[in-house]
Structures are given as C-alpha cells and as structure tokens.
Amino acid sequence: MNKKLTSAAVQFIKLGIAACIMAGMSGCGTSDDTNRNEGPRLSSITGQDAKLLVADELVANHLPIYRDSGHIWVPLKGAAKALGLQLHEDGGGHYAMGQTNPNYNVQINHKEASAGDKVIRLPEPLRELDNEPYMTMESLSALLGTPLNWDETRQQIVMTPITAERQSSSDGSSDGATYRGLAAGYDATELIQYARSFEGTPYEFGTGDYERTRKFDCSTFTAHVFERYGINLPRTSLSQSQVGERVEKDELQAGDLMFFFTPGRYESNEVVGHVGIYAGDGNMIHTYGDPGVIFDRFDSYWQGRFLFGRRVAN
Structure with missing residues (x-):
C-alpha cells in the first residue's frame, strides 16, 4: 500500500513539474513581461474617434485615438495626413515626416527623435497599437514644436499652428x-x-x-x-x-x-x-x-x- 501511494505521489509530482515547464514556455505564470517597458497594451486602453483642429479649422473628423490612465495616443499616419505632411516608413520601425523631405524623424520604442538636426527627447516613445504607429499628444507636441490640447467636453484635439518662429526654435x-x-x-x-x-x-x-x-x-x-x-x-x-x-x-x-x-x-x-x-x-x-x-x-x-x-x- 505504501509503495503504491509513493508511486502515485511521484507521478503527481512529475505531472506538476511538466505543467510548470509548459506554463513557463507558453508565457504563463511568472515572466519577464513585468520588467519590460513596452508601453500600453490594447487590453488596458480604450479606443474612440476624436476631432483634430488646427486653431479653429477642422482637419480630421474621425481620428482613431486611444486613451489610457495618463495619455491620449494619436495615430501618426492620421496626424500627418491631416497636417498635409508626407510620412515614410523604412520597414524597421523608423518614420520620417515632412513635406518634400523628412524634417521630422521618429522610431518605434525610442524616446530620441529629431526635428531637423536637433535631437528631441520625447516624453513617451512612439508605440505600435493595433499595428499602427501612435504617439502621445505630449510627444507629438514635442516633435512638431507646437502645443496640442485636449478638449474633454467636445472630445477633440486642438493644435496650435506651426509657425516659422517655432520651427526655427x-x-x-x-x-x-x-x-x-x-x-x-x-x-x-x-x-x-x-x-x-x-x-x-x-x-x-x-x-x-x-x-x-x-x-x-x-x-x-x-x-x-x-x-x-x-x-x-x-x-x-x-x-x-x-x-x-x-x-x-x-x-x-x-x-x-x-x-x-x-x-x-x-x-x-x-x-x-x-x-x-x-x-x-x-x-x-x-x-x-x-x-x-x-x-x-x-x-x-x-x-x-x-x-x-x-x-x-x-
């Protein structure tokens, strides 16, 4: 009887060890994800449409944004199109934005960007959400050198127009x-x-x-x-x-x-x-x-x- 109980216990332990190994391989249980700075996940943020205005001019009526507890994430492609800028992606997560040449450069998961030759330190890096590049309002503001503000009542983003003075500075x-x-x-x-x-x-x-x-x-x-x-x-x-x-x-x-x-x-x-x-x-x-x-x-x-x-x- 004791021998049978011992064999059953051994088998139970083996099954438990195998389950733990499989859980680790599949990413369940403890993992390194909690130590990675991978930005927001779709499961933790909410999506909605918003308007984008430059001063008093409506330039985008249904801009798909995401919101989390601290930020509003703006689609880089939608913002560029609304501002009349070209956007080029090189396949490596690097995006260049401008009119006839790339005056602004930014890269997925990097806080370091550039406007002209000046290095810009972004508050939050460019992220991929639903396979599209997104920036927080604060980061897009830092990159373009012009203020962006959220109007909660009207559910809209209001951008101050880019000026030559801001561009030069x-x-x-x-x-x-x-x-x-x-x-x-x-x-x-x-x-x-x-x-x-x-x-x-x-x-x-x-x-x-x-x-x-x-x-x-x-x-x-x-x-x-x-x-x-x-x-x-x-x-x-x-x-x-x-x-x-x-x-x-x-x-x-x-x-x-x-x-x-x-x-x-x-x-x-x-x-x-x-x-x-x-x-x-x-x-x-x-x-x-x-x-x-x-x-x-x-x-x-x-x-x-x-x-x-x-x-x-x-």
Whole structure:
C-alpha cells in the first residue's frame, strides 16, 4: 500500500513539474513581461474617434485615438495626413515626416527623435497599437514644436499652428562637418553644371544615400551637389535654412540655396518645406516629384512660395 501511494505521489509530482515547464514556455505564470517597458497594451486602453483642429479649422473628423490612465495616443499616419505632411516608413520601425523631405524623424520604442538636426527627447516613445504607429499628444507636441490640447467636453484635439518662429526654435546647430557660416568659394557655373547632370534622377521622399538608392528628395539633392565642393550641408531643408547668410529674392546669385513654403496647416506661409538651387537668369534646379530633378523657371508660381535664399560660400 505504501509503495503504491509513493508511486502515485511521484507521478503527481512529475505531472506538476511538466505543467510548470509548459506554463513557463507558453508565457504563463511568472515572466519577464513585468520588467519590460513596452508601453500600453490594447487590453488596458480604450479606443474612440476624436476631432483634430488646427486653431479653429477642422482637419480630421474621425481620428482613431486611444486613451489610457495618463495619455491620449494619436495615430501618426492620421496626424500627418491631416497636417498635409508626407510620412515614410523604412520597414524597421523608423518614420520620417515632412513635406518634400523628412524634417521630422521618429522610431518605434525610442524616446530620441529629431526635428531637423536637433535631437528631441520625447516624453513617451512612439508605440505600435493595433499595428499602427501612435504617439502621445505630449510627444507629438514635442516633435512638431507646437502645443496640442485636449478638449474633454467636445472630445477633440486642438493644435496650435506651426509657425516659422517655432520651427526655427525647434531646430538646432548640428555637429560634425556641417556649419552655420560661409564656406570657401566655388565656381558657381561648374556647380550648376554638376547639378544639371542629375536631371531626371527619380524623386523619393525620405530616400537614403544617393550612392545606394540612386534617388533624391529635395534636401538630399542639394546636400549631394554641395558635398562635391567640400560643403557638407545638413540633411533636411529645415536645417539647411539655418546655414550661411540670408539673401532676399532680388539678391539671388547662381549657387544660392532657395527656400519655399508649401501649402499646409500653418499659421503663416513662412514655414520652410522645400529647398532648391538658384541657377541664375531666373532659373532654378530642384526636385519634388515627377519627373525627378528638374531645371525649372523661377516663375510666378515659385516666386509666390519663395521665402528667402541662403548663400553658403563666399
């Protein structure tokens, strides 16, 4: 009898051990999840639709947001679309946002983002909720450099329009080979000829290095051209607009950078969204879409969107 009881007890213990092992393998019981900072889970937050206003203008009527105990999570894709910005995802959880080039960069599960060349420390990192990128209102505000407020009564987000002053203050001087003053001179005619050698090169928003992709967006094109002459420009049009000396429309010379606004959800038309190179005699060379890099007239259309130029060499 005792032998039988002992055998049964042993068998019971074996079954218990096996159950514990299986529970551990399946993630049940104790696990390391409590020690991971993986952000909110869909089971712990509630979803709803909200309105998005820029000042008094309704730009999104059914924005799918999530709420938890401390935050309102805003869909990055929906916010970008409502603001008239392009959004590019590289497949690795990195998102670039801007108009004709990526002035804002953010990555899933990283608190470090960038606006132009300035590093932005986000209160909460970008998260994936229901397989879509979401940011808290506070983090989106920090990235764009403009306040966002929640109106509980009307169930809506109210964004203060982005201004040139806020955009400029959100940018910062960059490190390394980039600079803020004038560089040594170059032959402007030769530079324009070199720039024209890329005519027809395809445009792609947020593209990588030209040597790898054989594509440009507006600011990688200008950076690539000037790099040949020993001038290392920052990556984005926002940061390039802080380089060198400002020149007005009637002061433009061949080789000057030209900065433009593009229509969007802004308080004024002074927000940098595009960059090109003045080619002299009322011409310019730039890229923003099909057919890629183009030698263009600085006509009434572009003059109506022109902000200022920057001379980056003596």
